[in-house]
Amino acid sequence: MGHVTPMGGPGMYVLDTASWRVVRPVMDKNRCVNCGQCLAYCPVGSIYAEGRQILISYDYCKGCGICAAECPKRAITMVPEVE
Amino acid sequence: MSYMDILKTAPQVLTPGTSACQGCGGELILRRVMQIAGANSVFAVPPGCMAGAGAVGWSDTNGCTAPMHIPLLDNTASFMSGVSEMYQRRGRGDVNIVAIAGDGASADCGFQSLSGAAERGARMLYVCYDNEGYMNTGFQRSSTTSRGSSTSTTPSGAAINGKEQGAKYVPLILAMHNIEYCATASPSHMPDFVAKVKHGLEASKRGFAYIHVFSPCPTGWGFKPSESIAVARRAVASNMFPLWECERGRWYMSENRSPITMAQFVEGIGKFSRLDAAALEELQEAASARYELIRRLCAK
Numbered sequence: 001m002g003h004v005t006p007m008g009g010p011g012m013y014v015l016d017t018a019s020w021r022v023v024r025p026v027m028d029k030n031r032c033v034n035c036g037q038c039l040a041y042c043p044v045g046s047i048y049a050e051g052r053q054i055l056i057s058y059d060y061c062k063g064c065g066i067c068a069a070e071c072p073k074r075a076i077t078m079v080p081e082v083e
Numbered sequence: 084m085s086y087m088d089i090l091k092t093a094p095q096v097l098t099p100g101t102s103a104c105q106g107c108g109g110e111l112i113l114r115r116v117m118q119i120a121g122a123n124s125v126f127a128v129p130p131g132c133m134a135g136a137g138a139v140g141w142s143d144t145n146g147c148t149a150p151m152h153i154p155l156l157d158n159t160a161s162f163m164s165g166v167s168e169m170y171q172r173r174g175r176g177d178v179n180i181v182a183i184a185g186d187g188a189s190a191d192c193g194f195q196s197l198s199g200a201a202e203r204g205a206r207m208l209y210v211c212y213d214n215e216g217y218m219n220t221g222f223q224r225s226s227t228t229s230r231g232s233s234t235s236t237t238p239s240g241a242a243i244n245g246k247e248q249g250a251k252y253v254p255l256i257l258a259m260h261n262i263e264y265c266a267t268a269s270p271s272h273m274p275d276f277v278a279k280v281k282h283g284l285e286a287s288k289r290g291f292a293y294i295h296v297f298s299p300c301p302t303g304w305g306f307k308p309s310e311s312i313a314v315a316r317r318a319v320a321s322n323m324f325p326l327w328e329c330e331r332g333r334w335y336m337s338e339n340r341s342p343i344t345m346a347q348f349v350e351g352i353g354k355f356s357r358l359d360a361a362a363l364e365e366l367q368e369a370a371s372a373r374y375e376l377i378r379r380l381c382a383k
Contacts, residue, residue, distance in 0.1 A: 013137050013144035015100035036087050040273045041312050043111035045099060045118075049091040060099040064106035065309030078309075 017044065021063035023078040027056055031075035038067035038076060086277035093118045098146045103136040106308025108299040108315060109212045111270045113138060113183055116210050117147060119280045124179035125166055127152040129159040129193065131185035132219040133212070138183075157192040159184050160200035163207050171206065179284055180207040185298075186227040187217045190253045201260040201291045208287040210280075211253065212298040222303040226251040229323070230369065231362045232354045234303075239357040249369050254295035255377075258329045263290030266328035269297040271315035275326060275337065286330065297324045305353015314352060321348035322374040323366075327381060336381040345370065 025038075034054045039047040046061040047054060056067070056076075068076040096117040103110035113133050117126065126149060128138045139153040140146040154162035159182050167180040189197055189211040197209065216234050217223040224234040229250045233239040237246040258265040264286035268276045276296070283292040299314040301307065306314060318324040320343045327336035345367040349355035358366070 011140075011144050012098055012148070013100075013140035013146045014098050015102050015137060017100045017102070020105065036091065040087065040090050041111065041270070043103070043107050043114065043311070044101075045095050045097075045114050062105045064311070065307075066106055066312055069309040070312055 017060045017062050018058060021058075021061060021081055023063045023065065023080050024058060024061065025056055025063070025065070025067050025076045026079045027054075028075045028077070031073050033073055033075075035072065037070050037072060041066050041070045086274045089119060089277055090115070090273070093121065096120070096122055096124075096147045096149050098137060098140075101133075101136040101138065101146065103132065104300075104302045104308070106301045106311040107132070107136075108270050108297070108311050109133055109185070109214055110136065111311075112210070112212045112296050112298055115270070115273075115276065116181065116183055116280055117149070119277060120179045120181050120208070120284060122149045123177065124181050125150045125152070125163075125170070127154050127159055127163050127166070127182045127184075129154050129182075129184050129188040130156045130219070131188055132214070133183065133185070135219050156188050158196050159188055159193050160205070160207075160209060161196040163209075164200045164203065164205035167205055167207050176206075176288065180287060181284075182207060182209045184209070184211055185217075185219075186211060186213040186215060186253070187225050189213075190227050190251055191225050197257075198260065201257055201262050201293065204263065204290040206287055206290060208280075208283045208292045208294070210283075210294045210296060212296050213253075214298040214300040214303065215250070216300070216303055218300050218303040227253060229366065231358050231366055232304075233357060234354065244357060244359075244362060245354070252373060254293070257293045257295070260291070261332070262293055263287070264292040264328070264330050266293070267295045267297070267324065267326055269315045269319050269324060269326060270299075271297075271312045272319060272326065272337075279328060282328070282330075303354070305356070306351050310351065317343065317348045321345055321370065323348055323370050325374050325377050327377050329380075334381040336377055338378070339374075342374075
């Protein structure tokens with residue numbers, strides 16, 4: 001999956017924050033209405049739009065759970081990461 | 084273009100991987116302000132959470148795809164005054180000059196330079212993300228910390244029950260500088276937030292624009308990272324953080340006639356967990372008095 005934010009090329013400071021994650025947001029596309037509330041409030045910018053669809057990228061997601069808390073349709077659940 | 088279209092389509096300017104805590108309100112504010120301002124901007128982030136999190140990069144790397152400076156803790160506004168002046172002399176008035184600083188670098192250490200730049204009408208947008216303390220160095224109190232907050236320098240205990248002084252209300256002080264644009268915003272009210280940042284960027288071409296943003300801090304305040312936005316929303320709903328704007332003497336506020344109680348606001352926030360009924364009443368009175376003052380200023 002491509003990065004939500006394009007890399008700045010050489011010289012860009014990027015930290016692997018995905019390694020922090022203990023729970024991951026999983027979106028139930030049957031309940032999702034693509035309103036974009038999760039995208040608007042994600043502090044990491046990990047949720048992106050592809051056309052009308054709202055999708056989650058796990059490249060940098062820290063697993064804070066804001067998207068799940070803000071979803072008006074309760075379409076996002078936080079699932080424990082399993083090694 | 085609706086606020087959602089901007090958030091969906093405008094390219095991100097900040098690095099995707101910053102070391103800001105999970106659920107950080109400051110990161111959301113920084114990311115959105117930089118996204119709205121775009122890459123045709125010069126940014127400054129003084130020492131604080133966001134600089135430490137990597138917005139300014141480390142060693143020879145940059146934390147974003149636009150020019151980024153790290154001024155000193157106390158000279159952000161004066162530093163950017165000079166940058167702004169030089170860009171105008173070179174005929175590059177189209178470049179957005181944006182400073183994004185915490186409350187320590189704005190209300191305490193950096194207040195002199197901020198006040199000076201505001202009074203001179205330096206053409207820039209200054210965004211203060213107010214997490215009510217020096218969170219980067221271990222949650223020490225600042226002048227914007229609200230009364231009763233337990234911080235590492237004002238711990239709740241037998242001697243004192245959190246910070247004993249009320250918060251300094253910086254946005255009103257800045258509005259009294261007769262600046263081009265002054266507003267308060269909250270990351271929980273995203274349409275309002277995006278509109279104010281856009282408005283601030285436009286105003287920054289004519290003079291000094293200041294936006295004071297409520298920035299919930301899960302690590303420092305002691306609440307769950309997933310509740311950041313909910314805490315910010317409750318701060319607005321309880322009139323603890325009223326939303327208003329002032330453009331060249333014209334005042335406007337988002338009125339909230341039926342606020343939730345202060346007890347509802349502090350619920351689940353660790354730094355307020357030891358407040359008793361009397362302390363809550365004090366907080367309530369201070370919030371109500373502030374709201375009433377703003378309401379009277381905004382009255383037509």
